[in-house]
Amino acid sequence: MKAFVLRSFGSPDVLDLTDVGKPVPRDDEVLVRVRATSVQPYDWHFMRGEPYIARLMGGGLGLRKPKIGILGADMAGQVEAVGKDVTEFRPGDEVFAMPKQGGFAEYMCVGEGELAPKPKNLSFEQAAAVPMAANTALLGLRDQGRVRPGQKVLVNGASGGVGTFAVQIAKAFGAEVIGVCSTRNVDLVRSIGADEVIDYTEQDFTRNGQRYDLLLDVAGSHSGPACRRALTPKGTYVGVGGPAGRWLQPAGRMFATLAVSPFVSKRMVMADVVRCTENKRNLVTLTEFIEDGKITPVIDRSYPFEEIPAAIRYQEEGHAQGKVVIVV
Structure with a gap:
């Protein structure tokens, strides 16, 4: 072969x-x-x-x-x-x-x-x-983020592989979804169900005065302190990835998130789909969403x-x- x-x-x-x-x-x-x-x-x-x-x-x-x-x-x-x-x-x-x-x-x-x-x-x-992209989004939102109906969920990096699934999965769980992407992707993110789309070339979601219950960070474009500023007092930050680097990143960003987590009031966690042992069960869950027309x-x-x-x-x-x- x-x-x-x-x-x-x-x-x-x-x-x-x-x-x-x-x-x-x-x-x-x-x-x-x-x-x-x-x-x-x-x-x-x-x-x-x-x-x-x-x-x-x-x-x-x-x-x-x-x-x-x-x-x-x-x-x-x-x-x-x-x-x-x-x-x-x-x-x-x-x-x-x-x-x-x-x-x-x-x-x-x-x-x-x-x-x-x-x-x-x-x-x-x-x-x-x-499989990997949707599993990552599901793990980040449901398991690590503990998403609930009515919450305000922000997906930073909403137009990529993980992000497009995350927008749809968060909607399937009954959340109000805000997607962050570039200008060229605004229409796409809106078309897959985002209630609001933030064009990061025009607005910084960490400085717009809005607060979110759950922030799923696929893009890794802002520092940890800036992301915490965008959360409600009991909000949760879920890191998924970030810009790649030759020596340390995105691993360094993940280490920093986990290191600071015990010392801040807001939850700071990472979604690690590679070490997840429930991938088959998650694929079955995703299949139900897909066959019900909630995810494409x-x-x-x-x-x-x-x-x-x-x-x-x-x-x-x-x-x-x-x-x-x-x-x-």
């Missing part, structure tokens, strides 16, 4: 499209014919080996060379074969998952406990846009499988509206 193999850290040019052996499922695994995947910051952090501090943290990056051989943290496809202990799936089933690696290939093996039935009203291309993936561009390096270059620019998807 064809796969993009990562043998060294670097630019998208280091991804090598080559023939590798077709994987064989273990007893509790499912072999899936990948029909679509997506690209996201998670992939290019592993590809570039940045921030450098992450190489020392034992998170799978690798010190001198990558520990992950095939990137791709989202997947949608069809079951090809199942291990002898698998009971939930059978060949031909349409599925999706957030395997954290392996999606940049024609076939991959996924544990039965990670796999969920694909939403019936989505194509493979649309379904591949969901926003896709900026689709690329053919052979152009994964070009897709990553585009995603790295940071201007994608929603998700960048790969059709395999």
